[in-house]
Amino acid sequence: MNTMIEIHALNKTYHSKSGDVDAVKNVNLTICEGEIYGVIGYSGAGKSSLIRCINLLELPDSGSITVGGEKLTWMENDTMKVIKNKDLNRVRRGIGMIFQHFNLLDRSTVFENIAYPLKYMGLSKAQIHNRVVELLELVDLSDKINSYPSQLSGGQKQRVAIARALANNPKVLLSDEATSALDPDATESILSLLKQLNRKLGITIVLITHEMAVIKRVCHKVAVMEHGEVVEEGAVYDIFAEPQKEITKKFINSASPLNKIHSLIRKESPLIQTKNGGLLLKLIFEKNCVGDALISEVSRKYNIDVNIVLANIEILKGEQLGSVIAVLNGSEKNVAEATEYLKQKGVRMEVIEHGRAS
């Protein structure tokens, strides 16, 4: 796959009265053409600063940024060179951007808002009109062409913003928390629109969010940011299957129904009672072993009781990832053998609690 966005050794520090903030620290990213690339992190992690560097809304202090083969910044003898303003504006027209608060012009109609960037393309009035109509069809909002933004719902406003961002056929779409101000229904419809645009137009999307559910829903790859640094990066499936960093696990748990287990433990629910020698376990079945009847097999083979407390299957980019929280009760030896057997079969497990003598 061709590289669309290449970021190398990027740094950005804000200087303010209350001290310096390293918003982006030595970030390296490669984003391929046609990818939906997610960046997740808590508030203040530097996500916005990073994405705003991609179209130079924010000027980094050092590092190189290349978008669609055009160098926006690059290093020469330890000093950063920056693209000329005139060229930058041309490059920006090939990078669409959408925002949390839509940022439409309130005194312009939907038509005028979408026509805004088209004025730069030297089109005739009729061509502009046709293009706007086409874009409104794309975002499924044709009947609102003469409405004002104040007459639209949040989700509709974001659709207009998307149409505007796509007006000049950009190769890249940057989305800074585009669904954070929307209700769940509107969020879902905007996410599926983004996905559809990615498939239909092959547009590369960089998407920022603080919700793992959004990443799960649309992204192919994800980078996790913490304190200005990218701490973990990879295909969404791999990150979900084998998160390395604590923060990544936290994000994944927040999006998983299995995190109910913590409240069960707190309440000392009888559901998760382990007997002496038993175990409370989290089992993770990756794509190669989902579907095997492993649980009933070990139960029979090693003569133990397996009580499934919670279970969940994620389908990520068409691949399945199963996770189960279960209580294994039986003699200590049998339980140990059973877990060993599961490990051999490729099941990953985390012990949540050892059984106590009751």
Place this chain on the structure above:
Amino acid sequence: MAELLEKLIPNVLDYQDKFFTACVATLQMFVISGVISFFLGLIVGVILTVTKKDGIAENKIVFSIIDIFINIFRSIPFIILLIFLIPFTRAIVGTAIGVTGAIVPLIFGTVPFFARQVETALANVDPGKIEAARSMGSGPIALIFRVYLHEAVPELIRVTTITAISLVGLTAMAGAVGAGGLGSFAISYGQNQFHQDIVNVCVIVLLIFVCILQGIGSFLAKKTTNRSLFKKIEKQAKITENEKK
């Protein structure tokens, strides 16, 4: 009718010609200094907006210089400014009296006030809109005309109305130092000669003029805003008014 007028405002009728000349002079001062001040104030207001910290063409030196000038001129009472500027006015337009002589001080009295109002109006434009336009490849000129000024039109009309009304007051004051117009007519023919009816008529004419300005301003502001937004702005204006009280 004529009899009634003769009874109510005898002196105005006696000085009819002078009264009409005064009205025309006031109108001339208002229109000429108003138009010039509008454009100058708008330009200065825009320059303030773009050069201020985190503006689209940040420039500390330009901003500070203009900022200081505005503060100085706004803190001088207009009546003092009129006298203070006499030599300067003479140097520029050749005379310090009459309509011509009044225009220079009127501009100096109006532009700083209006520029500040423009600055405030533009500051109310959501920075997110500027950001979005920048992301679409707009340069500074497009940002000024297609975003800042475009989005602030209703607010600009509002502050223009306020400024125009205060300019009416200034033209009358300029009359006191020999600029002609209704102000000087009211003083020299009304007050100095104890013709109260002349003063009254001047007051009424100015009052009508102000009402017309206010009416036009409100109408245009309403027309240029789409409705739901207008309600929001009005509500905000009311809140700030209450806060002032």
